[in-house]
Amino acid sequence: MELQSKLKAIADKINQLKDKIETEESTKHAFVLPFINALGYDTFNPLEVVPEFIADIGLKKGEKVDYAIFQNEIPILIIECKNWKEGLDNHNSQLFRYFHVTKTRFALLTNGIQYRFYTDLEQTNKMDEKPFLEFDITKIKDNDVHEIGKFHKSNFDVDKIVNNASSLKYTKEIRKCISNELTSSSSEFVRLFANRVYSGRLTEKVMNEFTELVQKAFNQVVSEKVNDRLNAALNKESEKQQEEAIEIEEEESKIITTEEELEGFRIVVAILRRKLLINRISHRDTQSYFGILLDDNNRKPLCRLHLNGGNKYLGLFDENKNETRELIESVDDIYQFEEQLLQTVDFYNVISNN
Numbered sequence: 001m002e003l004q005s006k007l008k009a010i011a012d013k014i015n016q017l018k019d020k021i022e023t024e025e026s027t028k029h030a031f032v033l034p035f036i037n038a039l040g041y042d043t044f045n046p047l048e049v050v051p052e053f054i055a056d057i058g059l060k061k062g063e064k065v066d067y068a069i070f071q072n073e074i075p076i077l078i079i080e081c082k083n084w085k086e087g088l089d090n091h092n093s094q095l096f097r098y099f100h101v102t103k104t105r106f107a108l109l110t111n112g113i114q115y116r117f118y119t120d121l122e123q124t125n126k127m128d129e130k131p132f133l134e135f136d137i138t139k140i141k142d143n144d145v146h147e148i149g150k151f152h153k154s155n156f157d158v159d160k161i162v163n164n165a166s167s168l169k170y171t172k173e174i175r176k177c178i179s180n181e182l183t184s185s186s187s188e189f190v191r192l193f194a195n196r197v198y199s200g201r202l203t204e205k206v207m208n209e210f211t212e213l214v215q216k217a218f219n220q221v222v223s224e225k226v227n228d229r230l231n232a233a234l235n236k237e238s239e240k241q242q243e244e245a246i247e248i249e250e251e252e253s254k255i256i257t258t259e260e261e262l263e264g265f266r267i268v269v270a271i272l273r274r275k276l277l278i279n280r281i282s283h284r285d286t287q288s289y290f291g292i293l294l295d296d297n298n299r300k301p302l303c304r305l306h307l308n309g310g311n312k313y314l315g316l317f318d319e320n321k322n323e324t325r326e327l328i329e330s331v332d333d334i335y336q337f338e339e340q341l342l343q344t345v346d347f348y349n350v351i352s353n354n
Contacts, residue, residue: 003152004145006038011138014084014113024083028066031112032081035137040153041069053078053102065098075104076156082111092118092129099127105158106151113137117151119165132169182218190214254287261290264305264331268292271338272302275345289315294348302344307331316340319347 053068067079116131135144194210282296294300304315313325
């Protein structure tokens with residue numbers, strides 16, 4: 001949760017400041033360094049985060065990658081940064097060269113908003129053309145946070161990340177293929193399903209018909225899956241509400257209004273009717289007390305009867321609605337507190353309509 005909060009703070013900062021950031025150097029300081037820091041690395045420690053890391057290629061000297069993160073004196077991640085206004089599609093070739101001459105297994109290409117992590121799944125010490133992890137930090141998802149957390153200083157494990165990278169990369173590519181097929185089905189995709197359900201020759205006319213049918217069928221399947229999930233969630237919520245309603249009913253079923261409480265209510269009504277219309281005096285019974293209210297409003301208590309314990313009490317309220325309990329022998333003793341009860345009515349500034 002701490003990492004998620006830090007990433008969200010960076011995203012908020014980007015939304016606030018990006019229009020004022022003009023250069024690549026400003027992008028590094030405002031957006032990229034906070035990200036490195038969020039991963040637990042000390043950006044002020046030159047033995048841990050090395051800026052302008054030398055990555056000479058053959059006879060070509062002076063080649064430098066923007067940052068290299070070290071652990072146990074070995075570079076574990078090299079980072080190439082671009083201005084936040086630049087796209088990343090045309091810049092991985094530069095990082096590709098740096099990757100080849102360093103000992104790292106991971107490379108990051110970023111403009112401070114888009115992040116692309118690479119490794120060497122297809123050929124050892126040769127950076128893959130496609131990233132295994134890619135995200136927009138301003139639109140980050142919970143699953144992204146989980147994967148980013150594996151690069152945190154406290155969690156970093158090369159083997160675990162590499163093993164997981166393969167799954168991430170190919171799952172992402174498969175999802176992209178599926179998405180493309182749903183949008184615009186390829187002939188191979190259409191032919192796969194047409195051959196399974198159609199016994200005739202797949203002429204151009206038939207293929208055109210099946211292209212539409214395959215797209216329609218897949219979209220229906222996706223819609224049905226979504227609806228099933230929604231209905232399952234709604235049913236679960238409905239069941240929860242029903243369970244809560246049952247619990248409330250069970251609680252209410254434990255409340256038994258006694259004849260003594262009703263007799264006490266009638267006595268209070270007889271006293272208060274001098275200042276109130278009878279229909280403005282109501283009662284609500286609870287497990288703890290029998291409440292008598294003005295206008296059936298819990299925020300306007302007139303008094304409370306506590307008659308179900310060892311001792312009996314009449315609860316009276318002052319102008320601040322603080323309750324004071326008075327010991328009584330029976331409900332008939334309520335008459336002794338006539339003055340206090342009538343005064344409570346005055347607290348609500350009630351004008352009698354009798």
